[in-house]
Amino acid sequence: MSLSPDEVKSIAFLARLSIQEENIEQYSQDLSNIFGLVEQMNAANVDQIEPMAHPQDAMQRLRDDVVTEENQREKLMSNAPLTEAGLFLVPKVLD
Amino acid sequence: MEWETVIGLEIHAQLSTNSKLFSGSSTEYGQEPNTQANIVDLAMPGVLPVLNTEAVRMAAMFGLAIGAPIGRGNVFARKNYFYPDLPQGYQISQFDKPIVELGHMDITLENGETKRIGVTRAHLEQDAGKSLHEDFAGMTGIDLNRSGTPLLEIVSEPDMSSAKEAVAYMKKIHELVQYLGINDGNLAEGSFRCDANVSVRPKGQKELGTRAELKNINSFKFVERAINIEIERQIDIIEDGGAVVQETRLYDPDKNETRSMRSKEEANDYRYFPCPDLLPIEITDEFLTAVKAILPELPAAKFERFMNEYDLSDYDAGVLTASRETADYFESVAKACGEPKLTANWVTGELSSHLNNDSLEITDSPVNAEMLTGLIKRIADKTISGKIAKEVFQALWAGEGSKDESAADKVIESKGLKQITDSGAIEALIDEIMANNEGQVEQYRSGKEKVFGFFVGQVMKASQGKANPAQVNELLKKKLS
Numbered sequence: 137m138s139l140s141p142d143e144v145k146s147i148a149f150l151a152r153l154s155i156q157e158e159n160i161e162q163y164s165q166d167l168s169n170i171f172g173l174v175e176q177m178n179a180a181n182v183d184q185i186e187p188m189a190h191p192q193d194a195m196q197r198l199r200d201d202v203v204t205e206e207n208q209r210e211k212l213m214s215n216a217p218l219t220e221a222g223l224f225l226v227p228k229v230l231d
Numbered sequence: 232m233e234w235e236t237v238i239g240l241e242i243h244a245q246l247s248t249n250s251k252l253f254s255g256s257s258t259e260y261g262q263e264p265n266t267q268a269n270i271v272d273l274a275m276p277g278v279l280p281v282l283n284t285e286a287v288r289m290a291a292m293f294g295l296a297i298g299a300p301i302g303r304g305n306v307f308a309r310k311n312y313f314y315p316d317l318p319q320g321y322q323i324s325q326f327d328k329p330i331v332e333l334g335h336m337d338i339t340l341e342n343g344e345t346k347r348i349g350v351t352r353a354h355l356e357q358d359a360g361k362s363l364h365e366d367f368a369g370m371t372g373i374d375l376n377r378s379g380t381p382l383l384e385i386v387s388e389p390d391m392s393s394a395k396e397a398v399a400y401m402k403k404i405h406e407l408v409q410y411l412g413i414n415d416g417n418l419a420e421g422s423f424r425c426d427a428n429v430s431v432r433p434k435g436q437k438e439l440g441t442r443a444e445l446k447n448i449n450s451f452k453f454v455e456r457a458i459n460i461e462i463e464r465q466i467d468i469i470e471d472g473g474a475v476v477q478e479t480r481l482y483d484p485d486k487n488e489t490r491s492m493r494s495k496e497e498a499n500d501y502r503y504f505p506c507p508d509l510l511p512i513e514i515t516d517e518f519l520t521a522v523k524a525i526l527p528e529l530p531a532a533k534f535e536r537f538m539n540e541y542d543l544s545d546y547d548a549g550v551l552t553a554s555r556e557t558a559d560y561f562e563s564v565a566k567a568c569g570e571p572k573l574t575a576n577w578v579t580g581e582l583s584s585h586l587n588n589d590s591l592e593i594t595d596s597p598v599n600a601e602m603l604t605g606l607i608k609r610i611a612d613k614t615i616s617g618k619i620a621k622e623v624f625q626a627l628w629a630g631e632g633s634k635d636e637s638a639a640d641k642v643i644e645s646k647g648l649k650q651i652t653d654s655g656a657i658e659a660l661i662d663e664i665m666a667n668n669e670g671q672v673e674q675y676r677s678g679k680e681k682v683f684g685f686f687v688g689q690v691m692k693a694s695q696g697k698a699n700p701a702q703v704n705e706l707l708k709k710k711l712s
Contacts, residue, residue, distance in 0.1 A: 150500055152313055189306040189328065189505045195513035201248050201285035204255030207266040212273060222264040223372030226315040229362060 137175060138168035232470070233434040236462050237442075238397045238427060239389035242404055243382050244414040245358065245422040246289045252357050252381035253280030253323065260420050264374035268360070272379040274318035279508050286381040287512060289413040290330045290355050291522045293383060296407055296529055297350050299334025303514050307355070307506040312499050315373050316360035324384075325354035326503040330512070336387075336407070337531065338399040339549075348400050349388030358382050383413070389428065389439065394458035398451050401425055406530055410555045418449050425449075427458055430475070431465045440465070441475040445489060448482055457482035461489050533558055541571035550579045556593050560600050567604040567636075570611050577603060581624055598627045599634060606639035619648050619696055651698045654706060657690070660698070661710050664689045675711050683707065 139147075141160045144167065148155045155163065209222065218225035251258055254271035271278045294301045308326035331353035337345050360375035385404060391397045405423055408414035415422050430442035445461060448454045460482075465475050480489040528536070530552050537548040537558075551561045561578050565571040582603065586596060598606075606627065610620045623642045631645075632638030643649055651657060664686065665672050675682040690703045 146500075150311070150502070189304075189511045190507065190509075192510060194510050195304075196282055196510040198284040198287060198512075199255075199281045201250050201283050202255065203250045203257045205250075205257070205267075205269040207263075208269065209263075209265045212268070212270070213265065218370070220367060220370075220372065222266070223363065223367075223374055224265070224315075225367060225370040226373055227371070228364070228369055229315055229371050 137171045139164050139171065234431050234462075234466050235434045235436070236392050236394075236458075237389045237430050237432065237439055238391040238394070238458060240385075240387045240391070240397055240401060241426040241428070242385040242387075242401065243358075243424045243426075244385060244404075244408050246286050246381040246383055246413055247415055248283055248285045248289070248381055250283060251379035252283050252286050252355065254379055256379065258380045260417075260422070262376055264372075264376060266376065268375035268378055272318075272375055274320070280323060280506075282509065282512065283381060286355060287330065287514075288518075288522055289381075289411070290353065290383050291514065291519065292411050292413060292526055293353055293385070293408065294331035294334065295519075295523060295526055296411060297331070297334030297336055297353075299350065299353070300332045301514050301519060302328055302330050302332060302512075304328065304511045305330040305354075305514070306511050307509040308503045309506045310356075310501045310503055312501060314359065314362075315371060316362045316375070316378070318360075318375065318378065322357055322359065323506055323509070324356035324503075328511075329354035330514075331383075336400060336403050338396065338403055340399070341395065346390075346396065348390045348396075351386045351388050353383050353385045356382050356384055383408075389430075394455040394462070397427060397458055398455045401454060402451060403530075406553065410527060410530055412527070418451075421449065425454055427454060427461075429458055429461045429465070431462055431469070440469075441477050443475065443477070443489070444479045445482055446479055446492065453482060453484050456484070456487060457489060460487055464489065527555070537561075541565060541575070543571065543575050547575045547579055550583075551575060554593070560593050560596075563600040564604045564607065567601070568607045568611065570607055573607055573610060574603070577607060577624075581621060585624075585628055597630060598624065601636045602627050602632070602634065602638040605636035608636075609639050609643060613650060613652070613699065615643060615648055615650050616696070616700065619650065622646075622696075623648060648697060651694055652702060654702060657694070657698050657702055657706055658710070660690050660693045661686075661703075661706055664693060665710065672711065683711070686711070 141164050144155075144160050144164045213219050213224070216224050245258075248258060250256060251272060254269050256269045256272055257267045259267065271280060291301050305325060306328040307323050309321040310324045310326070311321045313320055329352045331350075333352065334350040336348050336350055338348055340346055358377050358380040360373055360378040363372040363374065366372070387400065391400060405416055408423070409416040417423065425448050427445045427448065428442045429445060430440035432438070432440040443461060443465070445457050448457050461480065468475055479492040481492050482489050533552045534548050537543050537551060538545060543551070550557075552558045557578070561574060564578070565574040568574060582593075582596065582598065585598075586593060606620060606623055609615050609623075610617060615623065623639050623646075626632065626642045626646070627638055632641040668686075668689070671682050671685055675686075686707050687700070687703055690698055690707065691700070
């Protein structure tokens with residue numbers, strides 16, 4: 137399986153990565169090589185094995201429904217680039 | 232050409248937990264922005280989600296209530312997309328292994344028939360924060376208080392074929408989640424939201440038409456309007472030789488139109504994969520047994536029981552079981568006064584219309600269940616007539632009497648409304664009226680029986696409505712003959 141330059145572009149867009157046009161060919165090859173590596177696993181026979189959702193063979197621990205957190209807005213906002221009226225400010229988004 | 236509509240709904244119901252799905256932050260609505268968002272809700276590097284038991288329990292309750300299997304090893308997955316009100320860059324949701332599998336919900340159609348709507352699945356996921364686009368020159372404000380609030384996304388099969396059916400289904404789900412106590416039912420505050428997938432096809436065609444998804448409609452009225460306007464739009468496009476585009480559309484209630492939000496070209500590719508931060512959720516037999524034990528009586532069962540136990544019409548049983556609060560109110564009055572039919576009439580009649588007029592919920596009714604019990608007891612033992620009872624009810628509504636069962640007695644006493652059943656007193660009234668209306672007495676005796684009604688009216692008027700009507704009739708007949 138290989139990854140085309142167009143697929144590389146689309147993956148970069150979805151991940152919001154800015155990549156240079158001249159590097160796309162190289163990325164395409166590198167990523168295809170990784171696929172090659174992963175594909176080796178297809179040789180393993182897993183007919184009798186139930187797919188796992190997690191590599192650890194364990195179940196999720198649950199917590200009680202209790203509010204344990206206090207307001208830490210000042211502290212948590214201290215490293216935000218821009219805030220106003222208790223809100224984080226980001227470049228305008230409209231949907 | 233004749234057209235057929237196909238509708239499926241996705242309902243997002245916020246679960247009424249105290250804390251968030253994966254953090255110990257409060258979920259309380261309406262607090263100062265960003266005061267309920269901790270490092271997990273803000274997705275600071277290195278934080279890990281810890282799952283809330285209560286959210287799992289509530290989702291399981293819903294599953295049992297719609298007759299669905301509960302996913303014994305259900306799994307959280309990451310749904311990847313970028314938006315500023317989603318700091319993680321992905322939403323923790325469920326994909327191929329949801330907690331609630333295929334179930335169903337029965338709705339009643341306008342012609343009285345029952346239609347079964349499939350509920351494909353319901354899964355747990357995090358809510359996002361809120362973006363505020365106004366008020367900040369060229370910037371968007373982000374409030375993450377809602378970030379991480381538990382949601383149950385309830386996905387229906389495309390089983391509905393009109394806007395009315397879609398609303399009926401939405402109302403049923405709305406009623407159910409409130410019965411279960413897992414959602415506060417507040418559409419205005421966004422705790423119960425709905426997306427509708429709508430498509431049309433020529434009648435008889437098997438394949439589905441291309442669908443549009445109508446986003447975030449926040450009232451029953453708007454759901455109906457939005458779907459109807461979208462159906463018209465799609466039919467117009469096809470009849471003009473065009474093709475419907477698969478896209479997300481927003482309903483604008485002011486203009487009563489839907490408009491495109493994102494086109495298919497930019498459609499998101501969510502790249503779901505199992506969330507490596509969370510292990511599968513084990514639903515044990517013990518857990519399910521405990522959930523079954525706390526499951527309240529469901530609306531459909533209550534409806535049947537009200538018809539059988541209290542001998543109510545299906546209309547009355549339907550109105551009285553529309554909310555758990557109304558059902559509880561009715562039942563407490565009916566049991567205390569032993570007059571279920573009379574209670575049903577008062578709750579669906581006088582009480583409902585007063586609540587509507589003052590835009591009040593039954594839980595905020597100035598006339599509580601004990602007060603109505605006291606009033607109905609006095610109608611039943613004939614202390615007052617139904618007509619006088621309305622006057623007493625009005626006084627109770629206005630705050631007279633007290634907040635307990637003796638309230639009606641106090642109003643009857645202080646206003647002197649007790650029914651006159653003393654035949655001597657009624658006869659005295661009749662004698663006086665006959666003496667003052669000799670002409671009418673003559674008319675009646677010469678065969679003009681219609682005048683009888685005149686006498687009844689006069690006696691009731693003279694007694695200020697307090698004379699027992701049956702007695703008045705009987706005594707009048709005797710005296711006039």
